[in-house]
Amino acid sequence: MWSKLPHIVLKYRLALMILLLLFTVFMGYMARDVKMAFNFNTAVPETDENYKYFQDFKKNFGEDGNILVLGVKDSSLYELDNFLKYEALNKKLRSVEGITNVISLATLQNITKNQDNRSFELTPLIKQSPTSQAELDSIMAAALNLKFYSGQLMNVKNGATLILITMDREVLNSKLRNDVVGEIKGIGKAFSADTGIELHYSGMPFVRTIMQEMTAKELKLFIVLSIAITALILFLFFRSWTAVVFPLIVIGVVVTWVMGTLGILQYSINVLTGLIPSIIIVIGIPNSIYLLNKYHQDFAKHGNKMKALSLMIRKIGLVTFITNFTTAIGFLVLVTTDITLLKEFGLVAGINILATFVVSMVLIPGIFSYLPAPKPAQLKHLEFKVLGRMLTLLDLLVHRHRYRVFAITFVVVGVSLYGVSKLYSVAYMVDDIPEESKLKQDLYFFEENFNGVMPLEIIVDFGKPRSSLNARNLRKVERLEIGLDSIDFVSQPISIVSFAKAIRQAYYNGDSNRYSLPSPSDRNAILNYLSNQKDEDGLLNSFVDTTGQVLRVSLKTWDLGSVKMDSLITQVVEPRINEVFGEDEDVHTSVTGSTLLFVKGNKFLIENLQMSLLLAFAIIAVIMAILFANFRMIIISMVPNLIPLILTAGIMGFFGIPLKPSTALIFSIAFGISVDDSIHFLAKYRQELFANKFFVPIAISNSIKETGSSMLYTSIVLFFGFVIFVFSDFGGTVALGLLTSLTLLFAMVTNLTVLPALLMVFDSGKRDVNAHPLIEHYEFYIEDEDEEIDTQNLLIKSNDPFVGSTDKDNKDS
Secondary structure (H helix, E strand, C coil), X not given: CCCCHHHHHHHCHHHHHHHHHHHHHHHHHHHHHXXXXXXXXXXXXXXXXXXXXXXXXXXHHCCCCCEEEEEECCHHHHCHHHHHHHHHHHHHHHHCCCEEEEECHHHCEEEEEECCXXXXXEEECCXXXXXXXXXXXXXXXXXHHCHHHECCCECXXXXXXXXXXXXXXXXXXXXXXXXXXXXXXXXXXHHHHHHCCCCEEECHHHHHHHHHHHHHHHHHHHHHHHHHHHHHXXXXXXXXXXXXXXXXXXXXXXXXXXXXXXXXXXXXXXXXXXXXHHHHHHHHHHHHHHHHHHHHHHHHHHCCHHHHHHHHHHHHHHHHHHHHHHHHHHHHHHHHCCCHHHHHHHHHHHHHHHHHHHHHHHHHHHXXXXXXXXXXXXXXXXXXXHHHHHHHHHHHHHHHCHHHHHHHHHHHHHHHHHHHXXXXXXXXXXXXXXXXXXXXXXXXXXXXXXXXXXXXXXXXXXXXXXXXXXXXXXXXXXXXXXHHHCCCCECCCECHHHHHHHHHHHHCCCCHHHCCCCCCCCHHHHHHHHHCCCCCCCCHHHCECCCCCEEEEEEEECCCCHHHHHXXXXXXXXXXXXXXXXXXXCCEEEEECHHHHHHHHHHHHHHHHHHHHHHHHHHHXXXXXXXXXXXXXXXXXXXXXXXXXXXXXXXXXXXXXXXXXXXXHHHHHHHHHHHXXXXXXXXXXXXXXXXXXXXXXXXXXXXXXXXXXXXXXXXXXXXXXHHHHHHCCCHHHHHHHHHHHHHHHXXXXXXXXXXXXXXXXXXXXXXXXXXXXXXXHHHCCCHHHHHCCCHHHHCCCCCXXXXXXXXXXXXXX
16 A cells, blocks of 8 residues: 555645645635634533532522622722712623623612511612712611621621622623623723722633633634744754745644534634644644655655655655554543543544644645755755764764663653652642732632632432421521531532521511521511512522422632642531431432532543553554564563653652643653654664664664654654743643653653663564564665656656656756
8 A cells, every 4th residue: 555655646646635725625614613612611521420410400590600700808999989989880780781680789689578568578778879978888887787698798807898790691601701701891990990999800700701711812822833933943954945834834734624623523612622723733743854854865865856755655654644643542542531621622633633644645745746856955954963963972872871871761760750759639720820810819819808709509409399498407507507607718608598597687677686597486477478479589599499399508619729629528518518417318418519520520630631541552552563563662662652751740740740631631642742753763773674684783873863863853843842832821731831842852862762772782683574564564665676666657747847857857957
């Protein structure tokens, strides 16, 4: 197959390129509707019990993460002029399309007793805007008397207060959310400019919007940076604009295919899929480097352009496919996980890395067949003296000091393993955001003044309809709330118990001393009032489901990180729940909410990524076995690529870089890429063994000198290509870029030192001349076979003077 590939690619190159162009236009068309992700992407699989609880919760009570919070801590707010402007602010916020409710000091609803109808009703605390400071002070005193809101809307100790903005569910998970949040920020900014009062913003809709906007901005930034850095490096290597422009065209085609793939699969752009175009640019360029380097090497030998292109395809074709395949494996293994976020990322990246091979093998030979033959100036990179000296030093190091290489490697790995022992796993809800950012600082404001904004829900199912309103059960829930209220980093709970207490306070005309559960003496009278109640505002349904069987206890927590949050839930919250309901067999309880799903999702991510890495090891080991059909070579090829992973994990341990989804991705990605160097080196090594009578030292020297330059070039491209991610505003993306770059740099070093040193010591060089493993079809061609390639077979009807030219013609040109 591979021997026929040059003839197919070159003979039908025009038709293939037209076909490729048409397909690219189609993919561009499919990419037109690709959108940013606006929905909450949980890493917990849909089959998980906690995920099902959360879906049931949303059916009964709606979203737990649809509240955007504005906070104020400024005594001047309570001055008449500023408070009137605060009232106006709330009215403007309420008028924003997509906002269903606004609750604040300026819009407080008081539960009052209507003796005529013998029912309770909600009435505005501020029926008319105050006209004097004394009137405002009186209203504020009345607000403080409403215990239902204490700790929820007001911090009575320091005067901090909140505006709770409820967003429509349809808006929450659509592009409209960004518009709504933008309008809210604009209204808030105008208020702050007018009053000098700073507003703090948080809540899940706000956090998700800011992070989505950052993802969209970085998608464009990284594409521009990756193109710029690869173009610069290509020019420095090849000193030719043709060697820059046309590889970038290849990458441009594949990036279009990436977006088209997202469109076909109906995937959105999220924090992971947004990285794929930049990753494709970085990973795809090495294909062009290996192809062009081989093309120039062969052309420099005999001066025949078409023969050089043919040999390039024939000798590099299979190995390029294999290296692309092993790189794709590092991504495609993510499809085996139960996590939608990883599946989408792995599938799109893996497919398009394989597509990079197809595009490269069609466009690079096709385009360069129509271009003039390389000029001497364009071949100077083959005689780059600094590179030559570097490769000579590496050759001497391997031959004369290989045991020192082993000793140094052993020591470095040992130290790294100690660093690995310090490695830990943690992630935060508002993760990877710079510490100095307003988003992070505002989050701290809400944690310090209101014990956070991250939602946590407790569901209590009493097993029988209307049993949640049973006095005995309400007292149990009250016991639970008292136990929860004493926990650090958790807000004061709110539930049907809080509502029942507020009802009793209202029954006694607002007496704050009566804020408690109805007693046996007044329970019947209060229930009589409630029986005439119409829940038009849905207040009761916010706490109890329609059957009256299931109730919720709502909390807010700090963004403690996955480890502390897990401990808080499993070691503090759940034991408090069991203390109250543990003996009731008919009562079922569960902790749920976005925060819990995040904590559990982080565990799933780490576990799935670890399994994916092991699967990648296994698959690539099988590929090596098929390629070399030699167990010793499998081990030798894997060792230099495992060492960089250990070194990177050690660095993470020493520098306190936690293992989280963004950093755990590094290992499977880097391993899939780094194996490419081993395949290139070992393929050339096998060829040199046969060409040099199985004499290992010469085979190694020739392999270092010929493949070393391409390995150095591609490693430099990969290093700087991934380094661009340090310009991200997401800490995880910065770590992903920096650590992947370091891992690939380590892999280059080990593949040019440890790998040949291992071959020198453990490979005798003897091969069965009658055995033909797959790798033999890569580059094992003797010179006589090269000469037999009939370039006349490549003649097609064309006006191109270079097509089918002879050696002499090319030299004359």
